[in-house]
Amino acid sequence: xxxxxxxxxxxxxxxxxxxxxxxxxxxxxxxxxxxxRLAQINRGTFYLHYRDVYDVFxxxxxxxxxxxxKAYEKPYLNTNFNINNMTPDMIDIFNxxxxxxxxxxxxxxxxxxxxxxxxVLDTIRKFMEESLSIDNNAVYLDVDFDYLISYHANAxxxxxxxxxKQNYTTPIEILNEQLIKLITNTxx
Amino acid sequence: xxxxxxxxxxxxxxxxxxxxxxxxxxxxxxxxxxxxRLAQINRGTFYLHYRDVYDVFxxxxxxxxxxxxKAYEKPYLNTNFNINNMTPDMIDIFNxxxxxxxxxxxxxxxxxxxxxxxxVLDTIRKFMEESLSIDNNAVYLDVDFDYLISYHANAxxxxxxxxxKQNYTTPIEILNEQLIKLITNTxx
DNA sequence: AATTTTATTGTACAGTTGTTCATTATCTTC
DNA sequence: GAAGATAATGAACAACTGTACAATAAAATT
Numbered sequence: 001x002x003x004x005x006x007x008x009x010x011x012x013x014x015x016x017x018x019x020x021x022x023x024x025x026x027x028x029x030x031x032x033x034x035x036x037r038l039a040q041i042n043r044g045t046f047y048l049h050y051r052d053v054y055d056v057f058x059x060x061x062x063x064x065x066x067x068x069x070k071a072y073e074k075p076y077l078n079t080n081f082n083i084n085n086m087t088p089d090m091i092d093i094f095n096x097x098x099x100x101x102x103x104x105x106x107x108x109x110x111x112x113x114x115x116x117x118x119x120v121l122d123t124i125r126k127f128m129e130e131s132l133s134i135d136n137n138a139v140y141l142d143v144d145f146d147y148l149i150s151y152h153a154n155a156x157x158x159x160x161x162x163x164x165k166q167n168y169t170t171p172i173e174i175l176n177e178q179l180i181k182l183i184t185n186t187x188x
Numbered sequence: 189x190x191x192x193x194x195x196x197x198x199x200x201x202x203x204x205x206x207x208x209x210x211x212x213x214x215x216x217x218x219x220x221x222x223x224x225r226l227a228q229i230n231r232g233t234f235y236l237h238y239r240d241v242y243d244v245f246x247x248x249x250x251x252x253x254x255x256x257x258k259a260y261e262k263p264y265l266n267t268n269f270n271i272n273n274m275t276p277d278m279i280d281i282f283n284x285x286x287x288x289x290x291x292x293x294x295x296x297x298x299x300x301x302x303x304x305x306x307x308v309l310d311t312i313r314k315f316m317e318e319s320l321s322i323d324n325n326a327v328y329l330d331v332d333f334d335y336l337i338s339y340h341a342n343a344x345x346x347x348x349x350x351x352x353k354q355n356y357t358t359p360i361e362i363l364n365e366q367l368i369k370l371i372t373n374t375x376x
Numbered sequence: 377a378a379t380t381t382t383a384t385t386g387t388a389c390a391g392t393t394g395t396t397c398a399t400t401a402t403c404t405t406c
Numbered sequence: 407g408a409a410g411a412t413a414a415t416g417a418a419c420a421a422c423t424g425t426a427c428a429a430t431a432a433a434a435t436t
Contacts, residue, residue, distance in 0.1 A: 004403060004404080004412070004413070005402085005403060005404095006401090006402065006403065006412085006413050006414070007412095010413085010414080031391085031392060031393090032392075032393070032394095033391075033392055033393085034392095041414085041415095042414060042415050042416070043392095043393090043394095044394090044395085044396090044414080044415070044416080044417095045413080045415075047393095047394070047395080048413075048414085052393095108302065109302065110301060110302050110306060111301050111302070111303070112301060112302055113298060113299050113300065113301060113302075114296065114297065114298050114299070114300055114302060114305065115298040115299070117305075118298060121349070142369065143366055143369050143370060143373075144362070146350055146353075146354070147347055147350050147358075147363075147366045147370070148370070149350075150346040150347065150349055150350035150353070151343050151344075151347055151350075151370050152343065152346070153346060154342050154343055154345060154346025155339050155342055155343035155346060156339075157342060158338040158339040158340070158341060158342025158343060159338060161309070161338055161342060162334055162335050162337075162338035162339075165334075165338070166334070170335075174332070178331060178332055178335045181330065181331050182331060182335070182339050185331075192382070192383070192432090192433060192434080193432085193433065193434095194382085194383050194384070194431090194432065195382095195383075198384080219421085219422060219423090220422075220423075220424095221421075221422055221423085222422095229384085230384060230385050230386075231422095231424095232384080232385070232386080232387095232424095232425085233384055233385075235424070235425080236383075236384085240423095378435105378436085379434105379435080379436075380433105380434085380435075380436090381433080381434070381435085382431100382432085382433070382434085383430105383431080383432075383433080384429105384430080384431070384432085385428105385429080385430070385431085386427105386428095386429085386430095387426100387427090387428095387429105388426085388427095389424105389425090389426090390423100390424100390425095391422105391423080391424090392421105392422080392423070392424100393420100393421080393422070393423090394419100394420100394421090394422100395418105395420095396417105396419085397416105397417095397418095398415105398416095398417095399414105399415080399416085399417105400413105400414080400415070400416095401412105401413080401414070401415085402412085402413075402414085403410105403411085403412075403413080404409105404410090404411075404412090405408105405409090405410085405411090406407105406409085406410095
């Protein structure tokens with residue numbers, strides 16, 4: 001059972017139109033009506049695929065999060081999940097974030113919904129789970145697993161939020177260094 | 189120069205009406221129109237005070253964040269800003285969060301805008317800044333101050349996010365313990 | 377208490393939203 | 407390639423949105 005070509009065409013048109021509109025205006029000011037006009041899609045059809053404009057963006061961002069996942073994965077693979085052995089050159093996430101700067105500016109905008117944030121958080125969390133289960137010389141000190149992970153995973157995003165606050169100006173090499181120092185200082 | 193009584197009355201009516209509506213429906217489904225109907229405020233007047241329904245909620249939440257600030261402040265005052273000497277009984281934030289559970293469920297909802305999150309984050313950040321400037325036996329290991337703070341401040345919210353995920357069921361005593369273990373493990 | 381300043385109201389308007397339904401177009405499968 | 411399935415369209419609807427402006431009401435100031 002293949003996916004209907006019409007569906008693919010419709011959704012692609014909408015996403016493409018969104019990207020076009022984002023060049024001249026902010027996400028929250030884009031209406032469903034103008035998106036459909038540009039995409040040449042009937043407005044009634046829109047609701048068969050997406051809930052609102054944020055939902056279209058989400059579909060887009062999911063692809064980017066997959067790229068984030070790959071970037072985040074790299075040091076885990078390079079160290080065979082002994083993340084303590086990580087070196088600055090293995091880190092790829094800040095490269096990724098800077099590459100998709102235009103998107104992350106939207107993700108971290110005060111008006112954007114939290115959903116995008118959780119997409120990133122869940123991605124990091126997933127890797128930490130694996131890492132902590134595999135990494136044998138980790139010491140847990142009687143801390144609940146879920147809280148431990150959420151604590152450290154969200155800390156990582158703290159760095160990205162700060163990068164956002166600094167308007168993405170901090171050099172990647174500095175960020176890589178900082179990350180290493182921050183997380184190695186974290187485990188005993 | 190005092191504040192006009194009419195303004196106070198209008199804004200209070202709107203906030204009160206919002207609280208009433210929140211008992212039966214979610215924030216995102218509440219329209220400006222029905223809010224004004226209930227508050228008996230002309231819809232045109234609404235726009236003189238708030239941008240949208242989320243903005244009214246924000247005004248409300250600002251009061252709650254002030255309470256959060258006080259709760260967060262407590263261990264800092266009790267330890268005279270030597271936060272390493274903190275004990276579980278000094279911690280008040282999880283008490284606070286559970287008390288205002290109904291609000292935090294909205295704050296951390298995927299559909300809610302990031303603004304509320306940043307209100308909390310900025311509050312924590314402010315205290316960490318003070319704490320790190322005052323606390324003399326802290327070792328910084330050549331980490332950029334802003335990144336250090338954002339990292340640790342956001343980590344704290346990670347715990348609250350996990351509490352949210354657990355549907356606010358984790359006992360306060362456990363949370364207090366976890367927090368101590370997590371942050372003492374963090375500084376060298 | 378009278379005057380001035382400022383906020384609220386009522387009305388109107390064009391545009392958006394979310395939904396429904398019959399009709400048409402297009403894809404999949406046999 | 408024909409038949410059946412499914413998606414897209416167009417039109418219509420009531421409700422909501424954001425804004426404007428003149429008229430009115432209610433504050434603050436003197």
